[in-house]
Amino acid sequence: MAYIAFAKQPGRVTTQARWITPAVAVLALLAMPLSACAQDKEPIMINLDSCDESPLARSRCMIEALLDDLSRTYLLTGGGGISSIDQKATWVYEVSLSQRERVDVITYSFELTDEGLVEIVGKQKSTRSKG
Amino acid sequence: MALPLTKAKTTKNFASFNAELDTTVCDRNNNADLTITLKVGLRQINPPAGAATGKYHDYGDVTEPQRDIIKWSTGSWNRWKSTFQRTAQSYWNAKFWLVNNHPVLEYDDGGTIYRHNIFCRFRLIVGDASPGSSHHHIVDVYRLAASEPWGGSHSTLYNSRDIAPYENDKDSGGSPIMQRAHVHEIGHLIGLGHSHEGGVQCPTTGDTNAAACYGTNDAEKQSVMGMGMQLRSHHAYPWRMVMSDISGKGTVRKPSANRSSAAWSNFVAQVTGNNPNHTVASKASKDWEPKMKRHYPRTAAEVLANAAITTRPQRT
Numbered sequence: 470m471a472y473i474a475f476a477k478q479p480g481r482v483t484t485q486a487r488w489i490t491p492a493v494a495v496l497a498l499l500a501m502p503l504s505a506c507a508q509d510k511e512p513i514m515i516n517l518d519s520c521d522e523s524p525l526a527r528s529r530c531m532i533e534a535l536l537d538d539l540s541r542t543y544l545l546t547g548g549g550g551i552s553s554i555d556q557k558a559t560w561v562y563e564v565s566l567s568q569r570e571r572v573d574v575i576t577y578s579f580e581l582t583d584e585g586l587v588e589i590v591g592k593q594k595s596t597r598s599k600g
Numbered sequence: 601m602a603l604p605l606t607k608a609k610t611t612k613n614f615a616s617f618n619a620e621l622d623t624t625v626c627d628r629n630n631n632a633d634l635t636i637t638l639k640v641g642l643r644q645i646n647p648p649a650g651a652a653t654g655k656y657h658d659y660g661d662v663t664e665p666q667r668d669i670i671k672w673s674t675g676s677w678n679r680w681k682s683t684f685q686r687t688a689q690s691y692w693n694a695k696f697w698l699v700n701n702h703p704v705l706e707y708d709d710g711g712t713i714y715r716h717n718i719f720c721r722f723r724l725i726v727g728d729a730s731p732g733s734s735h736h737h738i739v740d741v742y743r744l745a746a747s748e749p750w751g752g753s754h755s756t757l758y759n760s761r762d763i764a765p766y767e768n769d770k771d772s773g774g775s776p777i778m779q780r781a782h783v784h785e786i787g788h789l790i791g792l793g794h795s796h797e798g799g800v801q802c803p804t805t806g807d808t809n810a811a812a813c814y815g816t817n818d819a820e821k822q823s824v825m826g827m828g829m830q831l832r833s834h835h836a837y838p839w840r841m842v843m844s845d846i847s848g849k850g851t852v853r854k855p856s857a858n859r860s861s862a863a864w865s866n867f868v869a870q871v872t873g874n875n876p877n878h879t880v881a882s883k884a885s886k887d888w889e890p891k892m893k894r895h896y897p898r899t900a901a902e903v904l905a906n907a908a909i910t911t912r913p914q915r916t
Contacts, residue, residue: 546768568811570754571811572664
């Protein structure tokens, strides 16, 4: 399994920039003041040259990566959603998703590539039974 | 225990429910009734100190997220209890018939001996749990605020929406798989496991609440013991188990034991004593074979012919 959370890109990039064309991005930015984020004075932007540039950047890269993976692979439509995302080790995050009778737990392991990217290198599923 | 030779009511109390076999109703057209009675005591969970609103943790576990709850009113509580009782009982009652393949429950009607099958009934008795009250199971219930889309629950802790249809998943065609959670939970309380329990992805030696245990294909997911509302003949297991116990006839195993090759191997080893000269003919026992259609009592000739009488016969 190999998944790149953030492509290293020059300048200011949004978290979604990998999936939208520049033209759509411009339209999206223009529309943002009218969106749910309208109270923000400026669109929220991030500036990352490397996932390893700070502890927060590392965390964000890993969390964005696991959220993207979950969106593609965790297909159950019921339940209470994500109840927690916990850092278990420097490069290990554990996500908990509430379901009736149980909590689905997915543990992601990451590595930092030479290019400053974050890669999912492991994914383990487990269950916390309830009741 | 042996069955009485004459028509009678035979009762036996199990840890999880009571059972009564009534053969007094047997005649040429009517089978014996086997009623499983489940007594559930319900307890309100309310915000503390008499407050109208409050918080409650998913699953009643303080390490889990909190949901907004509201205090039960007398009317809302009584309506909830009534709906719970009525819908769960009607879901499980009168859905199965067990075909009698043993020389028992044979009674005379008009000079002809009939072998009677079993009509499976279910009775749910619901009351408020209080000190000194007697129930097989106690279930706590919290009332979700209207703003809350979901709250964590399980077999002995419900939220108020667990009696309403809820989309647990979608099938491979994109159609929602809906379930009223309480009928699934009643299934657990009478001894049923999850739909894929004992299967490759849900071994009985592991956590049988794991996601895969609720189904690895559409059919398993749509089962009431998966994520849906569909009843299957193997859900008659509790009644079959009771009949095997009360009559002393037949071998009945949990559906998970039929599904699991490991459990099956253990069962065969137990039965045969690992003697290679002994064989077990069928993985799924035909004893007290469950049907989801009425099977009428049979005459000796019909039994001999292995006939299934599924339309009302003209008996003279």
